[in-house]
Amino acid sequence: xxxxxxxxxxxxxxxxxxxxxxxxxxxxxxxxxxxxxxxxxxxxxxxxxxxxxxxxxxxxxxxxxxxxxxxxxxxxxxxxxxxxxxxxxxxxxxxxxxxxxxxxxxxxxxxxxxxxxxxxxxxxxxxxxxxxxxxxxxxxxxxxxxxxxxxxxxxxxxxxxxxxxxxxxxxxxxxxxxxxxxxxxxxxxxxxxxxxxxxxx
Amino acid sequence: xxxxxxxxxxxxxxxxxxxxxxxxxxxxxxxxxxxxxxxxxxxxxxxxxxxxxxxxxxxxxxxxxxxxxxxxxxxxxxxxxxxxxxxxxxxxxxxxxxxxxxxxxxxxxxxxxxxxxxxxxxxxxxxxxxxxxxxxxxxxxxxxxxxxxxxxxxxxxxxxxxxxxxxxxxxxxxxxxxxxxxxxxxxxxxxxxxxxxxxxx
Numbered sequence: 001x002x003x004x005x006x007x008x009x010x011x012x013x014x015x016x017x018x019x020x021x022x023x024x025x026x027x028x029x030x031x032x033x034x035x036x037x038x039x040x041x042x043x044x045x046x047x048x049x050x051x052x053x054x055x056x057x058x059x060x061x062x063x064x065x066x067x068x069x070x071x072x073x074x075x076x077x078x079x080x081x082x083x084x085x086x087x088x089x090x091x092x093x094x095x096x097x098x099x100x101x102x103x104x105x106x107x108x109x110x111x112x113x114x115x116x117x118x119x120x121x122x123x124x125x126x127x128x129x130x131x132x133x134x135x136x137x138x139x140x141x142x143x144x145x146x147x148x149x150x151x152x153x154x155x156x157x158x159x160x161x162x163x164x165x166x167x168x169x170x171x172x173x174x175x176x177x178x179x180x181x182x183x184x185x186x187x188x189x190x191x192x193x194x195x196x197x198x199x200x201x
Numbered sequence: 202x203x204x205x206x207x208x209x210x211x212x213x214x215x216x217x218x219x220x221x222x223x224x225x226x227x228x229x230x231x232x233x234x235x236x237x238x239x240x241x242x243x244x245x246x247x248x249x250x251x252x253x254x255x256x257x258x259x260x261x262x263x264x265x266x267x268x269x270x271x272x273x274x275x276x277x278x279x280x281x282x283x284x285x286x287x288x289x290x291x292x293x294x295x296x297x298x299x300x301x302x303x304x305x306x307x308x309x310x311x312x313x314x315x316x317x318x319x320x321x322x323x324x325x326x327x328x329x330x331x332x333x334x335x336x337x338x339x340x341x342x343x344x345x346x347x348x349x350x351x352x353x354x355x356x357x358x359x360x361x362x363x364x365x366x367x368x369x370x371x372x373x374x375x376x377x378x379x380x381x382x383x384x385x386x387x388x389x390x391x392x393x394x395x396x397x398x399x400x401x402x
Contacts, residue, residue: 026390027389027390027395027396029392029393029394029395030394030395032397033397033400033401039383039384041382041383042236042379042381043245043251043381045251046247046248046249046250046251046252046254048247048251049247049254049255050244050246050249050254050277051247051399052251052254053247053250053254053277053280054247054250054275054276054277054400054402055276055399056284057277057278057279057280057281057283057284057399058276058279058398074258075254075255075256076258077258078258079255079258083258128400160400162400177389177392177394178387178389179385179386179387180242180244180383180386181242181383181384182240182242182244182381182384183240183381183382184381185374185381186377186379187378188228188236189228192227192230193230193231193232193234194229194231196361198255198256198258198259198261198328198329199233199252199255
């Protein structure tokens with residue numbers, strides 16, 4: 001490598017470090033964060049479960065409510081239930097799937113699951129609460145938007161909350177501290193590749 | 202709820218189900234997938250670790266190489282090392298951080314870590330291999346692009362691989378089966394909120 005390339009690289013690295021240091025120095029509020037993982041791409045729920053792993057690494061208590069999913073067994077469900085039963089885990093499951101073409105029973109199932117979410121959002125022993133695929137409950141008006149937003153807003157200060165799912169609505173996006181939008185640039189199934197066990201579910 | 206709303210909803214649900222069923226029916230190739238999680242938003246590495254959780258749920262073997270990170274201890278590292286020592290876990294760590302303003306030692310560290318990645322990409326007992334933050338090694342030309350791409354391309358058929366990090370380059374994007382781009386709509390630190398233990402690291 002030439003000396004000029006090396007010098008240029010060094011300057012670039014120094015500048016990056018300086019910018020990151022500045023951002024870190026400016027941020028001084030220490031509290032739980034609220035995160036929305038949205039968009040059409042792959043990786044929303046798995047990202048939430050990666051954060052669960054982080055919290056478990058530090059020995060923190062975690063609560064999870066999965067809205068919608070529950071018909072097909074998933075790797076994360078087996079993992080949590082079998083290897084980390086200390087995690088509070090609730091799945092909407094029975095009474096709701098995309099196969100259910102009955103709005104009233106869907107609403108009943110959503111409301112029954114929301115009871116668990118609401119309890120977790122009041123429990124200050126929980127460091128992290130994951131509300132997986134919650135956005136669909138708002139999009140279909142299965143849950144009252146202001147009830148959900150208010151419960152998230154009024155949670156214990158030390159608690160972080162992660163909401164996943166496409167959409168989510170303007171009010172939710174405005175309220176959350178961090179919003180990441182995951183876009184599908186391409187997806188394996190369009191090339192005929194089946195969903196993969198231990199990766200996609 | 203009015204009957205017309207219910208009927209409209211039912212039709213909408215049926216149409217969704219039909220479309221999903223069609224996509225599933227078309228996909229018939231069963232093999233490991235290659236996934237790139239890129240973009241500037243939060244959630245790339247955590248998503249990869251969520252997939253690790255899924256694979257562990259099914260009892261599959263997993264290999265992880267983290268490029269760059271290694272100075273600050275992370276929740277995922279503690280979790281894997283203490284609770285799941287069966288996972289092959291390598292971290293670039295010493296010899297490389299964003300504090301290192303020395304290109305030659307960075308290259309040496311990258312190459313030493315690549316040895317582990319290359320070994321994992323040849324090991325058909327591994328169901329999932331995570332190459333966390335690998336893209337930076339390509340962006341800075343610390344690793345040879347064709348060497349990396351070829352190792353990913355020629356991995357065992359049953360093995361899935363997840364690459365994370367901003368950018369990644371055109372050739373990598375073209376080769377990967379699934380590409381998700383995670384965009385930062387907003388981030389808590391811009392509101393002064395510090396990175397959160399058990400969530401951000």
